[in-house]
Amino acid sequence: MARPSVELLAPAGTPEALHAAVAAGADAVYLGLEAFNARRNAGNFTIDSLGEACAYAHLRGAKVYVAMNTVILPGEVADALECARQAYRAGADAFIVQDIGLASELSRTLPEARLHISTQMNTINAAGIHAAARLGARRVTLGRELSLGEVEALASDAAALGMEVEVFAHGALCICYSGQCLMSSLIGGRSANRGLCAQACRLPFELRSASLRKPLDAPGEHLLSPQDLCAVDLIGDLVDAGVASLKIEGRMKSPEYVAAVTAVYRAVLDRVLDARETGQAGPIPATDDERARLAEAFSRGFTTGYLEGERGNAMMSYQRPNNRGVPVGRVAEVRDGAALLKPTVPLAAGDVVEFWTRKGHGAVTLASAEADRQGRVRIPLDGRVRGVKAGDRVFRVRSAEAAYADDALAPRVAVRGTVALRIGEPLRVSFAPAAPADLPADAALGTRAAARRLADRAPSAPAPLGTAEGPVVEPARTKAVTADDVRAHVDRLGSTPYVLTDLAVDLDEGVGIGFSQLHHVRAAALDALGAALLAGTRDRVLPRVTPRDPLPEARVAGCTVAAWATNPACARAAKRAGAEVIFVPALNYRRGEAVIAGQLSATAEQAGYPKQCAVALPVADHDAEGCSREARVGYDVWRYVEEGRPVLADSLAALERAADAGAIVEVGPHLPVANGLSLDVCAAFGARRVWLSPELTLRQIEELGRDKPVELGLTVIGSQELMVTEHCLLMSQGPCNQDCAACPRRRTPHHLKDRKGFEFPVVTDALGRSHLYNSVRLDVAQALPELLAAGVSSFMVDTTLMNVEESAQAVGRVVRALKVAQRDGNSVAKMPDTTSGHLFRGVS
Template sequence: MRRKDEIPELLAPAGSWDALVAAVAAGADAVYLGGKRFSARMFAENFPSLEEAVDYAHARNVRVYVTVNTLVRDCEIDELEDYLVEICEIGADAILVQDTGVVRLARDIVPELELHASTQMTIHSADGVRWAARNGLKRVVLSRELSVDDIKNIKNVSDDLGVGLEVFVHGALCYSYSGQCLLSSSMGGRSGNRGMCAQPCRKPYTLLRGTSDEYGRLKDLRRRGGECYLLSTRDLCTYPSLDKIVSAGVDALKIEGRMKSAEYVAIVTRVYRDALDAIARGDWAQDDGEIQRLALAFNRGFTEGYILGADDIMGREMPDNRGVLVGKILNCSGGFAVVSPTGEILPEPGDGAVLRSGAEEIGFVVRERVDLQNGTFGLRVPDGARTGMYLYITRSARMRDDAERIIRRGRDRIPIDLRISFDNGVPVADVYLAGPSGRIELSVKGDFVMEAARTLPLSPSQIESQMRRTGGTQFVFREVVIDYPGGLYTTPAKLNQLRRDILRAAENALVHSYKRVCTRGRSPALDRTERKADRLRVSVYADTLDVIDGALEGGAERVYFEPTTYEHDLASALEKARDLCEGRAELVWKWPRITRDRFLYMAGDVLRDFRLNKIMVENLGALEAAERYECEIFGGQGLNIWNSLSVCMLSGARALTLSPELSASQISSIASLRDRPDLEVIAQGNIVIAVTEDRLISEGDVCAIRDRRHIFPVRRDAAGVTNILNSVETCLLDYLPQISLMGVDSVAIDARWRTKKYAREMAGIYSRAVGELSELPKLKSMVRRMAMGGITAGHFLRGVAEASD
């Protein structure tokens, strides 16, 4: 038996009004939902009237977290301010945020509003939680890639900091670390960081392997296997081991699915509610029937995920709903099949079914009831069905009925204690119920006078019986005391109206108890000025000593070194890099995009023993650690710097790299800040567009993935994390004059996974270009000759697509 406070909150998705009703009815402790703007699921139905949705949940004692988890442009900040005030005033319990600039704005504008770090913030270390605590966040949704042991270690820190931990337990898994994926953005302009992910990870790809040429470009590529859904993950389902996650001490369990139906939300939420209640009682055991219900609701094949150490994360065979296998056709003729069942499920009228053989699928609806005879059953099937095909149920009529029952039954009702007394015949109801911050007390006075009975007076039990008829509401009277003088009478209709008035007043009081008075704070000051860089500096990203040597020969003024060695040779590599750069260029140790606690501890040891205190970081945990080690900080692409407020939030950095998703006008707005760190844009190279724990390739492999039109290089970094690069190189050489006029301080060339020759020649081109603008056409032709996959200006000209595009 566990105490109630030892059972984590169950948090369900509400992407539509019907899904909200389903989540509440199925027993969610809290829901998360979005409005029409600033939400990471812009294609969900969402809620035009947030207040109505929030009030509905609060009237049933369900907490509401509003998603404000997209990256924000400077031109949207005024609108966002008004939106945050609205969210605060309607009583939302918290907002989920990704953008560090939104953290800064919310702290200043609505300090009363609780902030939760979205998984899009890519917090995956104890230091990430330390950053969140230091900046006023009360909960962190951890990256899905963490294990239970990782979470336990982080929990040891988060408890002392007063920060809650939230983890996903069911639903779709992103291929990339959330917040670090530009796949959709690079392939079609629809940014996942703006809530518009087109899910290119669910498309087919072919894995290629080859070698590289003198510039590090791919060559001699050959297929490694056929086309398949290389980047498609299975769906997370932690139900079989839910008790292990509960034992880790997390504060909330999250179900993914704001794009899913109300039926899905009802079934999945109910399964996890029942499991948590059983764990609380101490009598929980895995039920295969519940797993079957979850699979019938929707599944791409289930995995227990990184959180439970599963090795079957990927579902490369198919990217959509697999349904549940129910049988194999033994014989088929004339539109009628004899099927051998594979389990206890049989098709029922109204079920959606599909027949599969390899990649071939034939869908149909079951129209007739089937009967099991001699171990087989007969079934009418569509044209094209044949012997040997497998039969799956992809949409269950029974599950639809089950979901409807869950919604009709509703959640456990809220108990009310009631005491009715009489003031000169007028009934006065004293009402007591539990609210979010303690007991709520109110008084309701009837609008009628009970008269002296002429014949049969009402008894206390009759009055109580009339009060207890609360069916169809979210309330139930627990204790009813009738302080009754006797001898009075009124009609049942008037007692019914009194009951309705009591329940309406209780609902209003409960909803009001969640409201808050928001004193709008002062907007952060964003002083701007016209500024122009004296001269653009040229930086180069390098991962080997040879590439550093080439960059220096080409005239690079700064080197970001991310060594390919992880531990035992690291100090030696850094020492050699320092010797190479001394007197020639500024050396910055670039940490990997993903820095687990183990790396950060090791990095601290290296820094203590080594004279190098300039660090490039790409996540908030690394930023926190580097600050603790008193390093000079350079912020990388992974920090997602999208607006002026983000720059202000990270103003302690020496320099910040702006997001490659920004347009020229957006960069110009940020660069006009008066007091800020130096700003840099990545002007050349194949941008990293996905960062994943999937070991798609082996260490040292020269590989790529190919879709129908493009080839995307794939590399592994020193931490073993897989990086997918854009199919074409970003090239902003033409726009260097414009970039300089904006006041940007430096441009960077990403020469990681390339060669000394590439680094030398590309650094030489950009070093000449920043001083001799007249040579740009000639220099650009040189870039074309060594670029991998061609060149593009990326989002520099137009930015990413918007929902209205």
């Protein structure tokens, strides 16, 4: 049986982390440039340093993927495209992209580069795979919320289209569906879709209900903080599922983290692949030492999470949102300003240990780790940690012995060489990559991985790739050169990125040669080998870009007021107040699922929805595979989609599938459309109207309004959705049987309260997914004159958290504002205690 080909993909936030990843055995690294990447606070790379990074990786057979996984604003399109072109020229092997417009244009103008769809595009179903293929993608990084069964099904779908799937196997988990989080953006102006997430989800919150004036019981206060993903024991399952790449999260993490985690996953993955090659099935577990190394690298506690169908409290880190390290024991005694600890693992000077006390946590760096006769280490507290008492737990959060020492030449590339010294012929030296089987048992992990990759590029025994010739060899005038002499001088490779595993010497008897000549020819042969290994990856010729054919501008018949309603009562009130279009979420269409002001309510359903409502498809729309909620609950939202009927699609996948079904499709704001290229993609996929991203400013909307191929809409009043979570936020109250239809918690409005007193409403839907809303209502009705001038022709009122009276008033306000703006260009007054979102302030 052939050995499966599965890539190990590691993060590289800095050059040091890049070296650590490749030295630890990564097959590929992903990194960001100074702009257009979702980790703008990482060290990142310039175009010049990217070239160096690519040369370093390619010499060792590793690949480099450039993350351009942010939303691209109108004024950035040209710069983003040029950035990608120069990155490809510098050696980038692929681009990881979120923005659908950038993805489509890179596929068109730079087809030689591989396009990988970022997890930020929220691909969680088969329609998403087909949409990615239509964009020209070669690989899709799947959403983290998928079970193993779903991953296997999507890997099969992708393979049928000549594509690959990639999954995250280790690292931080976002509580929100990727690409859908606006919490950091709307609270603090730092957008996750722009690479500056402030991680507001890791802050403390209280869960409260409308019926109580005190916080509900919870295991901790970090109610939006998941544990870290660790799928090291599921690698066999992921390989068997057809996954092409296992991805490690962590571009903001240290080189020590990258080195440790990559090395463990390399070792386990190799054992799995070796087992599959010999026909051995089943799991290949990590060792206890390997698990401990992962925990010490960084851990909020580990979970396999959604991969094994876990979506409850067991996957959450309610008590601690940051690294907890590994336990090293409990305080035995506190005396003379110091804690005495009998460690359960060896400690060393320079280790950082953290005390968990009733008053919080505090860290101390050990100046010494010498133990007394009782085996206890004395740790001076010096006032840095308060409230330490006997019995308190102690964790090591940084190991001095695990410190990473950067070596820009490591891992060395194993080579085999030949030297020919035949009298009357030119001195000849040749090198080629060594075969993995020729490496010594103690070869470095990265050296072994590099040898395997280089061998995979030339499956048969590699011919010499680097050859150089010197002067004609003559008989010795004094002492003849021996084969041992030749080996000793050729093997002086300490200042090069190579290590010699075998050298064949073809030597005539009585040969004489100057060793400096031998050194010179050896160096030239190594240069030739390097050039051969890097051939086609540097200073690439960029293809000529031809202009796109412009799409015809959309014809707008008039202005439309629309309402988003989650129950019949508010839908009817909105229609009476003047809303011409009513969007009803598919999950609220079913009898018994009406939600009014965040509360499941049967009384709001008495009259039924008005006729001609348009169905809105959910952001999170899994196929009925594996452990998905759709499979378990048996709820199919697509039964409401009909040919010739309007439908709102909140993802590229839903747009693809609904248009293919012949529906009249509008694109919702959860598919962030922020530039003209993205508008063109929506039009090409069959959309007639696009509801714009709430992160756009008025000026940016004006730019989109010029020559637009589709109608533009904008939500102008309503509570803005911050998150959609697979984990139900109401579960922190205690055990949950996940029978969402009968859940009593859903019949009471809930909210999360932060330490500043702001209250963020929580609504859990029929599939058990939670929706978190901003604490302050959006209202930009006063800006309708400017929005009309910018090209917006449709205006939405989101009544999700409104009652019937509030819904009527909000729709009436927009109808009135539109009449005033159309009549004489004036505006209505601004409402107090509301926010204008990003319309005027923008995002970082």
